[in-house]
Amino acid sequence: MEILNVDLKERSYPIYIESGSLNRIGEYLEKNYNGKRAAVITDSIVKNYYSAVVEKSLSDKSFEVELIEMPPGEKFKTLSVVESIYDKLIEKNFSRDSVIISLGGGVVGDLAGFVAATFLRGVKFAQIPTTLIAQADSSVGGKVGVNHRLGKNLIGAFYQPIFVFIDPEVLNTLPPREVDAGMSEVIKYGLIKDESFFGFIEENFEDIRSLNNMQKMEHAILRSCEIKAEVVKIDEKESGLRRILNFGHTIGHAIENLTNYELYLHGEAITLGMIAAGEISRKIKILQSEKFSRLENLLKKLNIKSNLKNSNEENLINAILRDKKVKNGKINLVLLEDIGKTVIRNDIPNNVIIEGFNYILKN
Ligand SMILES: NC(=O)c1ccc[n+]([C@@H]2O[C@H](COP(=O)([O-])OP(=O)(O)OC[C@H]3O[C@@H](n4cnc5c(N)ncnc54)[C@H](O)[C@@H]3O)[C@@H](O)[C@H]2O)c1
Structure with a gap:
């Protein structure tokens, strides 16, 4: 496992990179987060491939997992999708000590990060990027946000994750x-x-x-x-x-x-x-x-x-x-x-x- 530390003083965090590591995400969440509840935000394409292995790994480590699905693609990187996710988090009584995990490409990562930055004024956030853009770029650096009808990425925040977990093997299913x-x-x-x-x-x-x-x-x-x-x-x-x-x-x-x-x-x-x-x-x-x-x-x-x-x-x-x-x-x-x-x-x-x-x- 390669570990890269992003050095941002009190907001520093590790990036883990290893092929074939996805089924060990639970272990790494345990290392970086001492709560129990995780909301995994993913899109419907990534869900079909990878949500089962992520859910299993997290529940094997006794995390209580809620899977939240959004439709795939840039046109769903919107405030209305964010709002529908707030609804689910509130209905399920998610509190400030929970963690939001993005499982997907740059769209899911940017949107889930924005949810994490704003829900209850900020809850912990971790990223499992699944596209090459997300693994090599968008999951690092803390820019999160959504599009507005008048322009891309016009609404957002700088919000750093607690860790980023990269398994390059998942790129095998990427077009x-x-x-x-x-x-x-x-x-x-x-x-x-x-x-x-x-x-x-x-x-x-x-x-x-x-x-x-x-x-x-x-x-x-x-x-x-x-x-x-x-x-x-x-x-x-x-x-x-x-x-x-x-x-x-x-x-x-x-x-x-x-x-x-x-x-x-x-x-x-x-x-x-x-x-x-x-x-x-x-x-x-x-x-x-x-x-x-x-x-x-x-x-x-x-x-x-x-x-x-x-x-x-x-x-x-x-x-x-x-x-x-x-x-x-x-x-x-x-x-x-x-x-x-x-x-x-x-x-x-x-x-x-x-x-x-x-x-x-x-x-
Ligand atoms: N925050 C930043 O610093 C930053 C930097 C660069 C880009 N971005 C943002 O990233 C977005 C683009 O990201 P993207 O290209 O990852 O788009 P994306 O998240 O829409 O993913 C592209 C497509 O691939 C599918 N997919 C994802 N992982 C897969 C996998 N492993 N196997 C099969 N299918 C998979 C998705 O369902 C989607 O249909 C843009 O919204 C852009 O603004 C953000």
Whole structure:
């Protein structure tokens, strides 16, 4: 079992990573929580695969378990689903000394974390992430929340879990397109912070992505979590350094928005956004062409089609300006000076941003 400590003073917590460990979740809950009642929030797809093993492991350790199911998918990451979960928790007399456990991808993790942060002004929260995005990224760092009809993730909190429990074996049931969407975030961690990790992914790409070598997948998840934990330790609430985690997200979010959140998975839009940000970095001559080629070659292996023909340039800039990361009308872009080295710039002319976007349309 790999154990990574997320160092946030009194809010510090461990991340456990081991393939095939899901049936030992009870043991790890016992180590980290001294109450007795657990509400496991999951979606209907993940429930079919994994709720029985989780429930059994928890009841074997004498926890009293309530399984709460939500429908799967981004469109259910809403306040009305949160409210229906409050109803169940209240009906079942859950009290402040209970724990909420998320069992699922980033949608379930963000939503269950928001429930935990707000129910009775905060109850303990643990995460069992089951997608690659959730294992390598969203379960770490404490951002929890839901979408509003006018925009994604507009309602939320920073709320750290008591622990995160990762079993990479569960990725075997994940559709390959979802695995690729997660690979995008893993590659992002190499690009923003660690050239040798990027090299590891370049060399082992097929082994990792095909899930043929779980040891390599474990390493990819562990290193992604480590990098995120290092950044979050310095800037928990995104007042500075944490913004580098948004590499590819400014244009990626605009692409999601322009395509009504229907055409691309989040990770796919971020892949396109990272290629555009790389191209902008190359264009303004802060990133060497050969480094850009490495970025582009690796990201293109994820095989994402850009079907953005209907978008015009004005729509793109307007979509970017709607992003919550825009400050005083200035577009903050995370760019690359090298593989593993970012810079944040708010002085990139709109026409250069459009050229970066057009690059992904053409290529
Ligand atoms: N909090 C953060 O820091 C952060 C960071 C990145 C992304 N996010 C959020 O994460 C969400 C995207 O997460 P996601 O891609 O995990 O989406 P998701 O939770 O919707 O999962 C994707 C699909 O995979 C299914 N699934 C999950 N695990 C499975 C498994 N092991 N086997 C088979 N099917 C499985 C789910 O039912 C769902 O249909 C977005 O809402 C995004 O805003 C949050």
